[in-house]
Amino acid sequence: MTHTRFSNLLRRVFMPLLFIAWGSHAAAAAASTPQPGEAAPAAEQIEIGRYLTLAANCAGCHTVANGERFAGRTPMPTPFGTLYGPNITPSPQHGIGNWTADDFWNAMHHGKSPDGTPFYPAFPYPQYTRMTRADTDAIHAYLMSQPASDTPSRPHELRFPYSQRWLLTLWRAMYFEPGTLAPDPAHDALWNRGRYLVEGAGHCAACHTPRNRWAANDLRRGFQGAGMMDSPWYATALTGDAHGLGNWPAEDIVELLRTGSSPHSTAAGPMAAVVSDSTQHLSDHDLGAVATYLKSLPPGPGPGARAQPSEAVMSAGRRLYEQHCVACHRAAGEGAPPAWPPLARNTSVLAPSPNNVVQMILKGGYAPATESNPRPHGMPPFHALSDSDIAALATYVRNSWGNAAGAVSPHQVTPLR
Numbered sequence: 402m403t404h405t406r407f408s409n410l411l412r413r414v415f416m417p418l419l420f421i422a423w424g425s426h427a428a429a430a431a432a433s434t435p436q437p438g439e440a441a442p443a444a445e446q447i448e449i450g451r452y453l454t455l456a457a458n459c460a461g462c463h464t465v466a467n468g469e470r471f472a473g474r475t476p477m478p479t480p481f482g483t484l485y486g487p488n489i490t491p492s493p494q495h496g497i498g499n500w501t502a503d504d505f506w507n508a509m510h511h512g513k514s515p516d517g518t519p520f521y522p523a524f525p526y527p528q529y530t531r532m533t534r535a536d537t538d539a540i541h542a543y544l545m546s547q548p549a550s551d552t553p554s555r556p557h558e559l560r561f562p563y564s565q566r567w568l569l570t571l572w573r574a575m576y577f578e579p580g581t582l583a584p585d586p587a588h589d590a591l592w593n594r595g596r597y598l599v600e601g602a603g604h605c606a607a608c609h610t611p612r613n614r615w616a617a618n619d620l621r622r623g624f625q626g627a628g629m630m631d632s633p634w635y636a637t638a639l640t641g642d643a644h645g646l647g648n649w650p651a652e653d654i655v656e657l658l659r660t661g662s663s664p665h666s667t668a669a670g671p672m673a674a675v676v677s678d679s680t681q682h683l684s685d686h687d688l689g690a691v692a693t694y695l696k697s698l699p700p701g702p703g704p705g706a707r708a709q710p711s712e713a714v715m716s717a718g719r720r721l722y723e724q725h726c727v728a729c730h731r732a733a734g735e736g737a738p739p740a741w742p743p744l745a746r747n748t749s750v751l752a753p754s755p756n757n758v759v760q761m762i763l764k765g766g767y768a769p770a771t772e773s774n775p776r777p778h779g780m781p782p783f784h785a786l787s788d789s790d791i792a793a794l795a796t797y798v799r800n801s802w803g804n805a806a807g808a809v810s811p812h813q814v815t816p817l818r
């Protein structure tokens with residue numbers, strides 16, 4: 402009896418006390434950041450981490466469609482073979498449950514695993530290295546608060562010699578410099594926040610900055626537009642010229658990143674995923690900061706020489722456009738945004754590579770589903786048209802209503818089917 406009463410007492414009074422004590426100790430430990438005095442309480446730190454995990458789109462490469470969150474096995478085809486995003490859940494065996502906050506910082510900031518092995522830069526640590534220690538600690542705290550998954554990571558399938566990780570030591574010596582981004586005193590806080598988000602967590606350069614033949618971002622050509630490594634999509638220029646965002650007011654950039662469409666274009670392909678998985682979740686303040694920073698980017702060199710369209714191809718293209726496209730994109734290519742994007746002066750249509758236009762015609766697609774636009778309009782695929790019809794259509798939309806971009810040949814269509 403006494404024993405039962407005592408153990409009840411233990412359970413009812415002592416255990417909760419123990420938990421409170423343990424809980425606050427754990428909270429204090431989790432909240433500890435390199436700058437003492439700035440430590441956030443655990444719940445607040447986890448919330449900051451949740452937000453940054455969205456801004457950095459960690460799920461995009463570490464979660465398969467309809468799969469367990471952060472459990473990995475996400476394929477990433479590259480010219481060197483296929484990489485798979487690993488399991489980054491708190492599972493001690495299959496995820497990163499045994500990692501300390503220092504191990505996590507080493508991965509995000511130095512691109513190294515706990516045993517010192519370098520990571521492939523398909524993990525965008527060349528961008529994440531710009532993030533502060535406090536922010537990566539918050540991401541770590543958030544990931545550790547999520548359910549563990551015992552799904553084993555899938556080994557990469559890289560061709561020789563790319564399968565040799567030691568080669569990364571050379572790559573890193575040439576192309577990687579770890580370093581947090583210090584605020585630039587020549588600019589205000591909003592611009593600096595925008596730069597931090599674009600260059601760091603948002604890793605926009607990973608797609609929008611051209612890469613050299615060793616897949617390193619060519620920083621001299623920052624945000625000048627680039628073909629993507631893992632798909633035929635072309636990430637358009639974000640620079641301050643007519644091929645980038647030069648004609649976009651900052652509000653339109655915010656609108657695109659929040660809703661998926663704008664008076665200039667609709668986010669398509671991989672950018673649609675970036676909007677629905679990441680940028681739509683950013684606060685108004687942060688989207689304004691991103692737009693402010695992007696609007697400060699200098700103009701790029703613009704596209705070089707381009708193939709001129711012939712009269713015959715243009716008139717074939719006009720007939721096909723009037724038959725298949727005019728209902729939505731309208732007679733002068735003005736569309737009816739946000740439902741139907743304009744094709745006149747559209748950055749994706751004017752890109753040096755015709756791949757986005759050709760893929761849209763071949764495969765159709767949906768604008769991203771976002772909170773502000775949960776049921777976006779779609780475009781039907783036109784794969785029944787021949788390669789030369791699609792080339793004529795693409796040439797026509799790239800060279801009408803004030804547009805001027807390279808003519809498209811049927812040979813550029815065939816490989817995209």
Ligand code: HEC
Pocket residue numbers: 453454457458459460461462463477484485486487488489496497508514519520521522523524525529540
């Ligand atoms: C563009 C794709 C991509 C994004 C976005 C991405 N990762 Fe990864 N991540 C990878 C790939 C690929 C690897 C494997 C690298 C390797 O094996 O060298 C990886 C590896 C890792 C590892 C090492 C895991 C291990 O078991 O060794 C961690 C930790 C990690 N990522 C965390 C994150 C976090 C946190 C985020 C968001 C802040 C993130 N990743 C965003 C692609 C990505």
Ligand code: HEC
Pocket residue numbers: 665666667668669670673722725726727728729730740741742744747749750757758761762765766767768769778779780781783794795798
């Ligand atoms: C039923 C209406 C509809 C028709 C018909 C249609 N489209 Fe579209 N189109 C859309 C919608 C909606 C989008 C946005 C989809 C997205 O972002 O993935 C779009 C997107 C595009 C884009 C990409 C624009 C951007 O901002 O990224 C191009 C290029 C395009 N359409 C060309 C055409 C051509 C050429 C035709 C005729 C062969 C055509 N469309 C027919 C509705 C339509």
Ligand code: HEC
Pocket residue numbers: 599603604605606607608609629634635636637639646654657666667668669670671672673675680691748749757
């Ligand atoms: C995974 C690759 C990828 C990442 C990461 C990425 N983008 Fe894009 N982005 C694209 C592609 C591809 C296009 C062109 C397709 C299209 O028309 O949407 C694009 C287009 C755009 C456009 C032009 C509007 C449009 O959609 O046509 C803007 C603005 C933009 N991106 C901003 C950003 C910003 C800001 C970031 C970082 C927060 C970012 N992107 C990160 C791939 C990416």
